[in-house]
Amino acid sequence: MLQDRARAWAPVVLQAVPRLRRVDAAPSSDRSGGQPALAAAAAVVGALTGLTAATFRLLLEHAGEARIDLVRWAHGSPVLGFALVVLVCAAGTSAASWLVHRVEPHAEGSGIPRVEAVVEGRKAPGRFRILPVKYVGGLLSIGSGLALGREGPSVQMGGTIAAVVGRALRRSGPDVRLLVAAGAAAGLATAFNAPIAGGVFVLEELLKRFDPRTTLATLVASAAGFASAHVLLHSSTSDFHVPQLAEPSLAQAPLVLAVGVACGLLGVAYNWSVIRSLRIADTSRWPVVVRAALIGAAVGAVGWFGPGLVGGGDDLTQQALVGHGTVLTVTGLLVLRFVLGVVSYAACTPGGLFAPMLVLGSNLGLLVELLGQTVAPHQTPEPAALALIGMAAFFTATVRAPVTGLVLATEMTGSTTLLPPMLGACAVAMLTAAMLRSTPIYDQLTQRAVNATRVNAAEGHPD
Structure with missing residues (x-):
């Protein structure tokens, strides 16, 4: 009886074997070109992110200086000047809010949580219009004086650029998510002039793993972003300066x-x-x-x-x-x-x-x-x-x-x-x-x- 059952199940098993082999082979076909191709894609993502985040950072600096100059000028007329400053800040913040909630809701807030959800596979990569809304909205809100940082927008813009590049290069879904994480690393590296921290943050917080493939893509993108940003920022020194510190005891x-x-x-x-x-x-x-x-x-x-x-x-x-x-x-x-x-x-x-x-x-x-x-x-x-x-x-x-x-x-x-x-x-x-x-x-x-x-x-x- 067991032999009869074995003969009956044999054709089913034999038909399933090729399918199993195809499933096992899928990851290698998804990784078309292997690690060199992935590294090249990560480098492209990093370079584009570095240029975007660098211009964002420069424009934010100019916006902050313009806001301070406006306040100083407005002090010449205390009543009207105060009203003008308050009105300008309110207008900039409301314009940023309108862009987010009327044009692209996924550009709200830091952007890092959305990138983390995309990397974990809990959300799909967003549309390209996240990038311009995040860029302009960030300039308006942070430039208006809100106590917010440039790193969140830079990270999400890097993730959006990565999604576009990954789709253009016809990378697999897992590779696109990996490139999104790499783009996030490049964005953080540029925002804080900290390429190692950019890579480490993505590996420790977003990906939560340090396998060779993810580490390669993340560090390549972070380095490429830092290098391309240097073309515009012309600074390789630390953002903050501290005096010579004594040895701890x-x-x-x-x-x-x-x-x-x-x-x-x-x-x-x-x-x-x-x-x-x-x-x-x-x-x-x-x-x-x-x-x-x-x-x-x-x-x-x-x-x-x-x-x-x-x-x-x-x-x-x-x-x-x-x-x-x-x-x-x-x-x-x-x-x-x-x-x-x-x-x-x-x-x-x-x-x-x-x-x-x-x-x-x-x-x-x-x-x-x-x-x-x-x-x-x-x-x-x-x-x-x-x-x-x-x-x-x-x-x-x-x-x-x-x-x-x-x-x-x-x-x-x-x-x-x-x-x-x-x-x-x-x-x-x-x-x-x-x-x-x-x-x-x-x-x-x-x-x-x-x-x-x-x-x-x-x-x-x-x-």
Whole structure:
């Protein structure tokens, strides 16, 4: 009887074998050209992303300078000048909101969560028009003074360019997603002049794997983006400058651990506040354009009194890294930038979270240093040391990507002296956030993006 059954099943098995072989062979056929072809495609993606992100960065710098010049000029007529500044900021923010919500909704916010969802296969690569809407919308919103960063738009623009290139080269679906991640690396590398951090962030946070194929594509794109951006930016130096730092000692460990705990606590509060503000915005009955205009007007009012307090905040991070400020001023700046960052992201216009995180982390580290000087001056390192450690620790607490935090802080300052205490502070910050059961910010934002896609599909609006 068993022999009869075997004879009956034999033709079925023999017919299935070729199919099994074809399925097994599919990945190799998808990888047409092998690793050299993939590396070449990644290089193209990186070069195009580098040029796009570099022009975006240059125009943002000009927009920030123009906003500051406007405020200075408007102070010649206090009443009308104040109204003009508020009106200009409100108009720019509302225009960015209109572009997002009327032309391309997928250009909203940072862009990193959407790229992460695409890389994970939970969302399809978006349309090309994400790129121009993200570009122009980012210039309008960040240029108007919203406390947002350039890295989010740069990452999503890189992912969009990668999707277009991957389709043009007829790469497979998995390869297109891999190129999207590579484009994201190039965008981050250009935004922060940090090619290694760009690659590491994508491998640690987006892809969450370090196999040879993904590593090759990511690092090639990051290097190509950095190289092509150099043609326009003409700068290979670090974004931030720190004084010569002394070697760390064990006597400073208590304050380093204090920075880690403080960053962990503030990071948890920041993540909760950002997500809470988005939920309020999602359920608000106010039209999105009106809401964005009001937020822009409020930011413009703050910028009237302190032009350097609004925008991405690179100058504020630089001031912290050289130790400028008192306990009172740094505390006030922390509170103001915390609120500005949360409210600005709730406007749902293009803009990232990295740069605001660096402002908060560096100033929190500086605040711990200033307090330490009053309690234990001989065990307290110089201000730049704890400010730099705070940058990496706060990023780790919010994003939960410690390697990226370490590499990013190191590349952006060009300082490697404090890597051991930075590592300890990052570990403590990560442990603090984990013990408080805080979900990493991009995981929450990615899930929000996926949920929005499901809602749109249920309402008959395809992704």
